[in-house]
Amino acid sequence: MSSSDAFPLGHPAFVNHVLDRAAHLRTKDDRLMALESDSRTRAYVVFRDSLVVKRDGEATRALLTIDEALKFGANPGTIFLGLRDGAAVFGMGIAAAAAEKLIGRDDVAVSELRGMAMQGAIPPQELSAVAMAKSLVNWHQRHGFCANCGAKTAMREGGWKRECPSCKAEHFPRTDPVVIMLVTKGDKCLMGRQSRFPTGMYSCLAGFVEAAETIEDAVRREVFEEAGIRCTDVAYYMTQPWPYPSSLMIGCTARALNDDIVVDRIELEDARWFDRDEARLMLTRKHPDGLAGPHPFAIAHHLLGRWVHVGESGDR
Structure with missing residues:
Protein backbone atom coordinates (compact mmCIF):
# COMPACT_ATOMS: atom_id res chain seq x y z
CA MET A 1 0.00 0.00 0.00
CA ARG A 142 5.87 13.24 33.09
CA HIS A 143 3.23 14.04 35.73
CA GLY A 144 3.84 11.69 38.61
CA PHE A 145 3.88 14.48 41.18
CA CYS A 146 1.32 17.12 42.09
CA ALA A 147 1.96 20.53 40.56
CA ASN A 148 0.13 22.07 43.52
CA CYS A 149 1.91 20.55 46.54
CA GLY A 150 4.59 18.21 45.14
CA ALA A 151 3.18 14.98 46.55
CA LYS A 152 3.21 11.78 44.50
CA THR A 153 -0.06 11.38 42.58
CA ALA A 154 -2.03 8.26 41.69
CA MET A 155 -3.68 7.16 38.46
CA ARG A 156 -7.46 7.25 38.52
CA GLU A 157 -10.42 6.76 36.17
CA GLY A 158 -8.77 4.29 33.86
CA GLY A 159 -5.76 6.55 33.36
CA TRP A 160 -7.70 9.69 32.42
CA LYS A 161 -6.90 11.49 35.68
CA ARG A 162 -4.22 11.70 38.36
CA GLU A 163 -5.23 12.53 41.90
CA CYS A 164 -3.16 13.93 44.73
CA PRO A 165 -3.78 12.10 48.04
CA SER A 166 -2.34 15.03 49.98
CA CYS A 167 -4.09 18.17 48.74
CA LYS A 168 -6.83 16.38 46.73
CA ALA A 169 -5.94 18.23 43.53
CA GLU A 170 -7.06 16.55 40.30
CA HIS A 171 -4.84 16.57 37.23
CA PHE A 172 -6.05 15.81 33.71
CA PRO A 173 -4.20 15.12 30.44
CA ARG A 174 -3.72 18.21 28.33
CA THR A 175 -3.78 18.78 24.61
CA ASP A 176 -1.73 21.64 23.16
CA PRO A 177 -3.35 23.50 20.22
CA VAL A 178 -1.07 24.21 17.26
CA VAL A 179 -2.06 26.20 14.18
CA ILE A 180 -0.67 24.97 10.86
CA MET A 181 -1.51 27.03 7.80
CA LEU A 182 -1.17 27.23 4.08
CA VAL A 183 -0.77 30.88 3.15
CA THR A 184 -1.44 31.75 -0.49
CA LYS A 185 -1.34 34.81 -2.71
CA GLY A 186 -2.88 34.32 -6.12
CA ASP A 187 -1.28 31.27 -7.72
CA LYS A 188 1.54 30.81 -5.21
CA CYS A 189 1.82 29.43 -1.70
CA LEU A 190 4.21 30.05 1.17
CA MET A 191 6.21 27.20 2.70
CA GLY A 192 9.23 27.00 4.94
CA ARG A 193 11.77 24.47 6.14
CA GLN A 194 13.48 23.81 9.44
CA SER A 195 17.02 22.48 9.66
CA ARG A 196 15.74 19.19 11.11
CA PHE A 197 13.65 18.47 8.00
CA PRO A 198 14.89 15.95 5.44
CA THR A 199 17.03 17.53 2.75
CA GLY A 200 14.92 19.52 0.28
CA MET A 201 11.64 19.22 2.20
CA TYR A 202 9.37 22.26 2.65
CA SER A 203 6.14 22.37 4.62
CA CYS A 204 3.43 24.69 5.94
CA LEU A 205 4.26 27.14 8.69
CA ALA A 206 3.02 26.22 12.16
CA GLY A 207 3.15 27.31 15.79
CA PHE A 208 1.53 26.94 19.20
CA VAL A 209 -1.55 28.93 20.12
CA GLU A 210 -0.67 31.19 23.05
CA ALA A 211 -2.70 31.95 26.16
CA ALA A 212 -5.85 34.01 25.52
CA GLU A 213 -5.27 33.92 21.75
CA THR A 214 -7.77 33.03 19.04
CA ILE A 215 -6.91 30.59 16.29
CA GLU A 216 -7.16 33.41 13.74
CA ASP A 217 -4.77 35.62 15.71
CA ALA A 218 -2.33 32.74 16.16
CA VAL A 219 -2.24 32.15 12.39
CA ARG A 220 -1.61 35.82 11.67
CA ARG A 221 1.02 36.16 14.41
CA GLU A 222 2.99 33.02 13.52
CA VAL A 223 3.11 33.81 9.80
CA PHE A 224 4.33 37.33 10.48
CA GLU A 225 6.87 36.25 13.11
CA GLU A 226 8.36 33.47 10.99
CA ALA A 227 8.17 34.95 7.51
CA GLY A 228 7.30 38.66 7.77
CA ILE A 229 4.06 38.12 5.84
CA ARG A 230 0.85 39.85 6.87
CA CYS A 231 -2.24 37.77 6.12
CA THR A 232 -6.02 37.90 6.28
CA ASP A 233 -9.08 35.74 5.49
CA VAL A 234 -8.07 32.99 7.91
CA ALA A 235 -10.28 29.92 7.40
CA TYR A 236 -10.48 26.55 9.14
CA TYR A 237 -9.88 23.31 7.19
CA MET A 238 -9.55 20.33 9.55
CA THR A 239 -7.68 19.09 12.63
CA GLN A 240 -5.20 16.29 13.23
CA PRO A 241 -4.25 14.79 16.60
CA TRP A 242 -0.45 14.82 16.81
CA PRO A 243 1.06 12.74 19.64
CA TYR A 244 4.42 14.58 19.83
CA PRO A 245 3.86 14.67 22.68
CA SER A 246 0.16 15.61 22.71
CA SER A 247 -0.92 18.32 20.29
CA LEU A 248 -3.92 19.07 18.12
CA MET A 249 -2.91 20.45 14.74
CA ILE A 250 -5.50 22.99 13.59
CA GLY A 251 -5.27 23.20 9.82
CA CYS A 252 -6.08 26.62 8.36
CA THR A 253 -5.69 28.64 5.19
CA ALA A 254 -4.98 32.36 4.88
CA ARG A 255 -4.41 34.97 2.17
CA ALA A 256 -1.18 36.97 2.15
CA LEU A 257 -1.24 40.76 1.89
CA ASN A 258 2.41 41.23 0.91
CA ASP A 259 5.12 39.33 -0.96
CA ASP A 260 8.41 40.20 0.68
CA ILE A 261 9.59 37.39 2.97
CA VAL A 262 11.69 38.14 6.04
CA VAL A 263 12.78 34.79 7.50
CA ASP A 264 13.17 34.31 11.24
CA ARG A 265 16.40 32.30 11.16
CA ILE A 266 15.83 31.03 14.69
CA GLU A 267 12.58 29.32 13.68
CA LEU A 268 13.26 28.55 10.02
CA GLU A 269 16.18 27.70 7.78
CA ASP A 270 14.34 29.06 4.75
CA ALA A 271 10.93 30.20 3.50
CA ARG A 272 9.84 30.93 -0.05
CA TRP A 273 6.92 31.13 -2.44
CA PHE A 274 6.05 28.18 -4.69
CA ASP A 275 3.65 28.27 -7.63
CA ARG A 276 0.97 25.62 -8.02
CA ASP A 277 2.84 23.59 -10.65
CA GLU A 278 5.98 23.52 -8.53
CA ALA A 279 4.01 22.48 -5.45
CA ARG A 280 2.41 19.65 -7.44
CA LEU A 281 5.85 18.34 -8.41
CA MET A 282 6.96 18.52 -4.78
CA LEU A 283 3.98 16.46 -3.62
CA THR A 284 4.73 13.76 -6.21
CA ARG A 285 8.49 13.84 -5.50
CA LYS A 286 9.22 14.86 -9.11
CA HIS A 287 10.66 18.34 -8.58
CA PRO A 288 13.74 18.83 -10.82
CA ASP A 289 15.73 20.28 -7.91
CA GLY A 290 14.86 17.43 -5.58
CA LEU A 291 12.51 19.53 -3.45
CA ALA A 292 9.68 17.75 -1.69
CA GLY A 293 6.50 18.57 0.16
CA PRO A 294 5.27 17.05 3.42
CA HIS A 295 4.41 13.33 3.69
CA PRO A 296 0.72 12.27 3.36
CA PHE A 297 1.00 11.17 7.00
CA ALA A 298 0.85 14.87 8.03
CA ILE A 299 -1.96 17.42 7.74
CA ALA A 300 0.41 19.81 5.95
CA HIS A 301 0.36 17.48 2.92
CA HIS A 302 -3.42 17.67 2.82
CA LEU A 303 -3.52 21.46 3.10
CA LEU A 304 -1.10 21.68 0.20
CA GLY A 305 -2.75 18.90 -1.82
CA ARG A 306 -6.18 20.49 -1.46
CA TRP A 307 -4.83 23.75 -2.88
CA VAL A 308 -2.91 22.01 -5.69
CA HIS A 309 -5.64 19.62 -6.79
CA VAL A 310 -8.86 21.34 -5.84
CA GLY A 311 -7.85 24.98 -5.66
CA GLU A 312 -10.10 25.73 -2.71
CA SER A 313 -7.72 27.69 -0.49
CA GLY A 314 -6.44 31.12 -1.32
CA ASP A 315 -8.43 31.59 -4.53
CA ARG A 316 -10.67 34.32 -3.20
Whole structure:
Protein backbone atom coordinates (compact mmCIF):
# COMPACT_ATOMS: atom_id res chain seq x y z
CA MET A 1 0.00 0.00 0.00
CA SER A 2 1.44 3.39 -0.98
CA SER A 3 1.38 6.34 1.40
CA SER A 4 -1.15 8.07 -0.86
CA ASP A 5 -3.44 5.04 -0.60
CA ALA A 6 -2.99 4.84 3.18
CA PHE A 7 -3.62 8.58 3.66
CA PRO A 8 -5.83 9.84 0.81
CA LEU A 9 -6.54 13.56 0.52
CA GLY A 10 -8.39 14.75 3.60
CA HIS A 11 -7.36 11.74 5.71
CA PRO A 12 -3.97 12.26 7.40
CA ALA A 13 -2.73 9.93 10.13
CA PHE A 14 -4.40 9.70 13.55
CA VAL A 15 -7.86 10.95 12.46
CA ASN A 16 -9.76 7.70 11.80
CA HIS A 17 -10.96 6.87 15.30
CA VAL A 18 -12.44 3.37 15.47
CA LEU A 19 -12.70 2.97 19.26
CA ASP A 20 -15.75 3.59 21.40
CA ARG A 21 -14.12 5.60 24.19
CA ALA A 22 -16.73 4.17 26.61
CA ALA A 23 -16.03 6.92 29.15
CA HIS A 24 -18.73 5.53 31.45
CA LEU A 25 -16.41 2.60 32.25
CA ARG A 26 -13.50 4.75 33.46
CA THR A 27 -14.84 5.03 37.01
CA LYS A 28 -15.72 1.33 37.27
CA ASP A 29 -12.52 -0.22 38.64
CA ASP A 30 -13.98 -3.71 39.01
CA ARG A 31 -15.17 -3.71 35.41
CA LEU A 32 -11.81 -2.48 34.12
CA MET A 33 -9.97 -5.18 36.08
CA ALA A 34 -12.27 -7.78 34.56
CA LEU A 35 -11.63 -6.41 31.08
CA GLU A 36 -7.86 -6.66 31.62
CA SER A 37 -8.32 -10.39 32.26
CA ASP A 38 -10.51 -10.95 29.19
CA SER A 39 -8.80 -13.03 26.50
CA ARG A 40 -10.07 -10.63 23.81
CA THR A 41 -8.40 -7.59 25.42
CA ARG A 42 -5.47 -6.00 23.60
CA ALA A 43 -2.91 -3.29 24.39
CA TYR A 44 -0.47 -0.90 22.74
CA VAL A 45 2.87 -0.69 24.58
CA VAL A 46 4.56 2.70 24.30
CA PHE A 47 8.22 3.53 24.85
CA ARG A 48 8.95 7.23 24.31
CA ASP A 49 8.25 7.82 20.58
CA SER A 50 8.21 4.10 19.81
CA LEU A 51 5.97 1.06 20.15
CA VAL A 52 6.75 -2.47 21.24
CA VAL A 53 5.60 -4.66 18.35
CA LYS A 54 5.34 -8.41 17.84
CA ARG A 55 7.38 -9.70 14.91
CA ASP A 56 6.59 -12.66 12.70
CA GLY A 57 9.13 -12.69 9.90
CA GLU A 58 8.67 -9.45 7.96
CA ALA A 59 5.24 -8.79 9.47
CA THR A 60 4.76 -6.72 12.62
CA ARG A 61 1.79 -6.38 14.95
CA ALA A 62 1.39 -3.44 17.33
CA LEU A 63 -1.79 -4.65 19.04
CA LEU A 64 -0.62 -7.11 21.69
CA THR A 65 -2.43 -9.39 24.09
CA ILE A 66 -2.05 -8.40 27.74
CA ASP A 67 0.01 -11.55 28.32
CA GLU A 68 2.36 -10.61 25.47
CA ALA A 69 2.70 -7.07 26.78
CA LEU A 70 3.55 -8.23 30.31
CA LYS A 71 5.94 -10.90 29.00
CA PHE A 72 7.83 -8.25 27.06
CA GLY A 73 8.17 -6.18 30.25
CA ALA A 74 5.37 -3.62 30.03
CA ASN A 75 4.36 -1.87 33.23
CA PRO A 76 1.27 -3.47 34.83
CA GLY A 77 -0.61 -0.15 35.16
CA THR A 78 -2.94 0.17 32.17
CA ILE A 79 -4.79 3.07 30.56
CA PHE A 80 -8.25 2.29 29.26
CA LEU A 81 -8.52 3.58 25.69
CA GLY A 82 -11.96 2.18 24.86
CA LEU A 83 -13.75 -0.70 23.19
CA ARG A 84 -13.46 -2.08 19.69
CA ASP A 85 -16.15 -4.55 18.67
CA GLY A 86 -16.85 -5.02 22.37
CA ALA A 87 -13.24 -5.87 23.27
CA ALA A 88 -11.19 -3.57 25.48
CA VAL A 89 -8.06 -1.80 24.25
CA PHE A 90 -5.52 -0.47 26.75
CA GLY A 91 -2.33 1.59 26.61
CA MET A 92 0.73 0.51 28.59
CA GLY A 93 4.18 1.94 29.21
CA ILE A 94 7.51 0.17 29.52
CA ALA A 95 10.64 1.17 31.40
CA ALA A 96 13.88 1.90 29.55
CA ALA A 97 15.64 -1.08 31.12
CA ALA A 98 12.88 -3.46 29.98
CA ALA A 99 12.82 -1.95 26.48
CA GLU A 100 16.59 -2.35 26.14
CA LYS A 101 16.29 -6.08 26.87
CA LEU A 102 14.10 -6.46 23.77
CA ILE A 103 16.75 -5.17 21.38
CA GLY A 104 18.10 -7.88 19.10
CA ARG A 105 15.29 -10.36 19.66
CA ASP A 106 13.63 -12.00 16.66
CA ASP A 107 10.09 -12.09 18.06
CA VAL A 108 9.73 -8.48 19.19
CA ALA A 109 10.99 -5.01 18.29
CA VAL A 110 10.88 -1.49 19.66
CA SER A 111 10.06 0.55 16.56
CA GLU A 112 9.67 4.28 16.06
CA LEU A 113 6.01 5.16 15.57
CA ARG A 114 6.40 7.82 12.91
CA GLY A 115 8.47 5.59 10.64
CA MET A 116 6.09 2.65 11.00
CA ALA A 117 3.06 4.84 10.25
CA MET A 118 4.68 6.43 7.20
CA GLN A 119 5.72 3.03 5.86
CA GLY A 120 2.27 1.52 6.40
CA ALA A 121 3.52 -0.98 9.01
CA ILE A 122 0.55 -0.05 11.23
CA PRO A 123 -2.94 -0.10 9.66
CA PRO A 124 -4.15 3.52 9.31
CA GLN A 125 -7.35 2.72 11.21
CA GLU A 126 -5.28 1.83 14.30
CA LEU A 127 -3.27 5.04 14.42
CA SER A 128 -5.79 7.14 16.35
CA ALA A 129 -5.82 4.62 19.21
CA VAL A 130 -2.01 4.47 19.08
CA ALA A 131 -1.87 8.27 19.31
CA MET A 132 -4.16 8.17 22.34
CA ALA A 133 -1.99 5.54 24.02
CA LYS A 134 1.23 7.44 23.31
CA SER A 135 -0.14 10.77 24.53
CA LEU A 136 -1.54 9.34 27.76
CA VAL A 137 1.41 7.10 28.59
CA ASN A 138 3.83 9.99 28.08
CA TRP A 139 1.64 12.32 30.16
CA HIS A 140 1.59 9.90 33.11
CA GLN A 141 5.36 9.47 32.90
CA ARG A 142 5.87 13.24 33.09
CA HIS A 143 3.23 14.04 35.73
CA GLY A 144 3.84 11.69 38.61
CA PHE A 145 3.88 14.48 41.18
CA CYS A 146 1.32 17.12 42.09
CA ALA A 147 1.96 20.53 40.56
CA ASN A 148 0.13 22.07 43.52
CA CYS A 149 1.91 20.55 46.54
CA GLY A 150 4.59 18.21 45.14
CA ALA A 151 3.18 14.98 46.55
CA LYS A 152 3.21 11.78 44.50
CA THR A 153 -0.06 11.38 42.58
CA ALA A 154 -2.03 8.26 41.69
CA MET A 155 -3.68 7.16 38.46
CA ARG A 156 -7.46 7.25 38.52
CA GLU A 157 -10.42 6.76 36.17
CA GLY A 158 -8.77 4.29 33.86
CA GLY A 159 -5.76 6.55 33.36
CA TRP A 160 -7.70 9.69 32.42
CA LYS A 161 -6.90 11.49 35.68
CA ARG A 162 -4.22 11.70 38.36
CA GLU A 163 -5.23 12.53 41.90
CA CYS A 164 -3.16 13.93 44.73
CA PRO A 165 -3.78 12.10 48.04
CA SER A 166 -2.34 15.03 49.98
CA CYS A 167 -4.09 18.17 48.74
CA LYS A 168 -6.83 16.38 46.73
CA ALA A 169 -5.94 18.23 43.53
CA GLU A 170 -7.06 16.55 40.30
CA HIS A 171 -4.84 16.57 37.23
CA PHE A 172 -6.05 15.81 33.71
CA PRO A 173 -4.20 15.12 30.44
CA ARG A 174 -3.72 18.21 28.33
CA THR A 175 -3.78 18.78 24.61
CA ASP A 176 -1.73 21.64 23.16
CA PRO A 177 -3.35 23.50 20.22
CA VAL A 178 -1.07 24.21 17.26
CA VAL A 179 -2.06 26.20 14.18
CA ILE A 180 -0.67 24.97 10.86
CA MET A 181 -1.51 27.03 7.80
CA LEU A 182 -1.17 27.23 4.08
CA VAL A 183 -0.77 30.88 3.15
CA THR A 184 -1.44 31.75 -0.49
CA LYS A 185 -1.34 34.81 -2.71
CA GLY A 186 -2.88 34.32 -6.12
CA ASP A 187 -1.28 31.27 -7.72
CA LYS A 188 1.54 30.81 -5.21
CA CYS A 189 1.82 29.43 -1.70
CA LEU A 190 4.21 30.05 1.17
CA MET A 191 6.21 27.20 2.70
CA GLY A 192 9.23 27.00 4.94
CA ARG A 193 11.77 24.47 6.14
CA GLN A 194 13.48 23.81 9.44
CA SER A 195 17.02 22.48 9.66
CA ARG A 196 15.74 19.19 11.11
CA PHE A 197 13.65 18.47 8.00
CA PRO A 198 14.89 15.95 5.44
CA THR A 199 17.03 17.53 2.75
CA GLY A 200 14.92 19.52 0.28
CA MET A 201 11.64 19.22 2.20
CA TYR A 202 9.37 22.26 2.65
CA SER A 203 6.14 22.37 4.62
CA CYS A 204 3.43 24.69 5.94
CA LEU A 205 4.26 27.14 8.69
CA ALA A 206 3.02 26.22 12.16
CA GLY A 207 3.15 27.31 15.79
CA PHE A 208 1.53 26.94 19.20
CA VAL A 209 -1.55 28.93 20.12
CA GLU A 210 -0.67 31.19 23.05
CA ALA A 211 -2.70 31.95 26.16
CA ALA A 212 -5.85 34.01 25.52
CA GLU A 213 -5.27 33.92 21.75
CA THR A 214 -7.77 33.03 19.04
CA ILE A 215 -6.91 30.59 16.29
CA GLU A 216 -7.16 33.41 13.74
CA ASP A 217 -4.77 35.62 15.71
CA ALA A 218 -2.33 32.74 16.16
CA VAL A 219 -2.24 32.15 12.39
CA ARG A 220 -1.61 35.82 11.67
CA ARG A 221 1.02 36.16 14.41
CA GLU A 222 2.99 33.02 13.52
CA VAL A 223 3.11 33.81 9.80
CA PHE A 224 4.33 37.33 10.48
CA GLU A 225 6.87 36.25 13.11
CA GLU A 226 8.36 33.47 10.99
CA ALA A 227 8.17 34.95 7.51
CA GLY A 228 7.30 38.66 7.77
CA ILE A 229 4.06 38.12 5.84
CA ARG A 230 0.85 39.85 6.87
CA CYS A 231 -2.24 37.77 6.12
CA THR A 232 -6.02 37.90 6.28
CA ASP A 233 -9.08 35.74 5.49
CA VAL A 234 -8.07 32.99 7.91
CA ALA A 235 -10.28 29.92 7.40
CA TYR A 236 -10.48 26.55 9.14
CA TYR A 237 -9.88 23.31 7.19
CA MET A 238 -9.55 20.33 9.55
CA THR A 239 -7.68 19.09 12.63
CA GLN A 240 -5.20 16.29 13.23
CA PRO A 241 -4.25 14.79 16.60
CA TRP A 242 -0.45 14.82 16.81
CA PRO A 243 1.06 12.74 19.64
CA TYR A 244 4.42 14.58 19.83
CA PRO A 245 3.86 14.67 22.68
CA SER A 246 0.16 15.61 22.71
CA SER A 247 -0.92 18.32 20.29
CA LEU A 248 -3.92 19.07 18.12
CA MET A 249 -2.91 20.45 14.74
CA ILE A 250 -5.50 22.99 13.59
CA GLY A 251 -5.27 23.20 9.82
CA CYS A 252 -6.08 26.62 8.36
CA THR A 253 -5.69 28.64 5.19
CA ALA A 254 -4.98 32.36 4.88
CA ARG A 255 -4.41 34.97 2.17
CA ALA A 256 -1.18 36.97 2.15
CA LEU A 257 -1.24 40.76 1.89
CA ASN A 258 2.41 41.23 0.91
CA ASP A 259 5.12 39.33 -0.96
CA ASP A 260 8.41 40.20 0.68
CA ILE A 261 9.59 37.39 2.97
CA VAL A 262 11.69 38.14 6.04
CA VAL A 263 12.78 34.79 7.50
CA ASP A 264 13.17 34.31 11.24
CA ARG A 265 16.40 32.30 11.16
CA ILE A 266 15.83 31.03 14.69
CA GLU A 267 12.58 29.32 13.68
CA LEU A 268 13.26 28.55 10.02
CA GLU A 269 16.18 27.70 7.78
CA ASP A 270 14.34 29.06 4.75
CA ALA A 271 10.93 30.20 3.50
CA ARG A 272 9.84 30.93 -0.05
CA TRP A 273 6.92 31.13 -2.44
CA PHE A 274 6.05 28.18 -4.69
CA ASP A 275 3.65 28.27 -7.63
CA ARG A 276 0.97 25.62 -8.02
CA ASP A 277 2.84 23.59 -10.65
CA GLU A 278 5.98 23.52 -8.53
CA ALA A 279 4.01 22.48 -5.45
CA ARG A 280 2.41 19.65 -7.44
CA LEU A 281 5.85 18.34 -8.41
CA MET A 282 6.96 18.52 -4.78
CA LEU A 283 3.98 16.46 -3.62
CA THR A 284 4.73 13.76 -6.21
CA ARG A 285 8.49 13.84 -5.50
CA LYS A 286 9.22 14.86 -9.11
CA HIS A 287 10.66 18.34 -8.58
CA PRO A 288 13.74 18.83 -10.82
CA ASP A 289 15.73 20.28 -7.91
CA GLY A 290 14.86 17.43 -5.58
CA LEU A 291 12.51 19.53 -3.45
CA ALA A 292 9.68 17.75 -1.69
CA GLY A 293 6.50 18.57 0.16
CA PRO A 294 5.27 17.05 3.42
CA HIS A 295 4.41 13.33 3.69
CA PRO A 296 0.72 12.27 3.36
CA PHE A 297 1.00 11.17 7.00
CA ALA A 298 0.85 14.87 8.03
CA ILE A 299 -1.96 17.42 7.74
CA ALA A 300 0.41 19.81 5.95
CA HIS A 301 0.36 17.48 2.92
CA HIS A 302 -3.42 17.67 2.82
CA LEU A 303 -3.52 21.46 3.10
CA LEU A 304 -1.10 21.68 0.20
CA GLY A 305 -2.75 18.90 -1.82
CA ARG A 306 -6.18 20.49 -1.46
CA TRP A 307 -4.83 23.75 -2.88
CA VAL A 308 -2.91 22.01 -5.69
CA HIS A 309 -5.64 19.62 -6.79
CA VAL A 310 -8.86 21.34 -5.84
CA GLY A 311 -7.85 24.98 -5.66
CA GLU A 312 -10.10 25.73 -2.71
CA SER A 313 -7.72 27.69 -0.49
CA GLY A 314 -6.44 31.12 -1.32
CA ASP A 315 -8.43 31.59 -4.53
CA ARG A 316 -10.67 34.32 -3.20
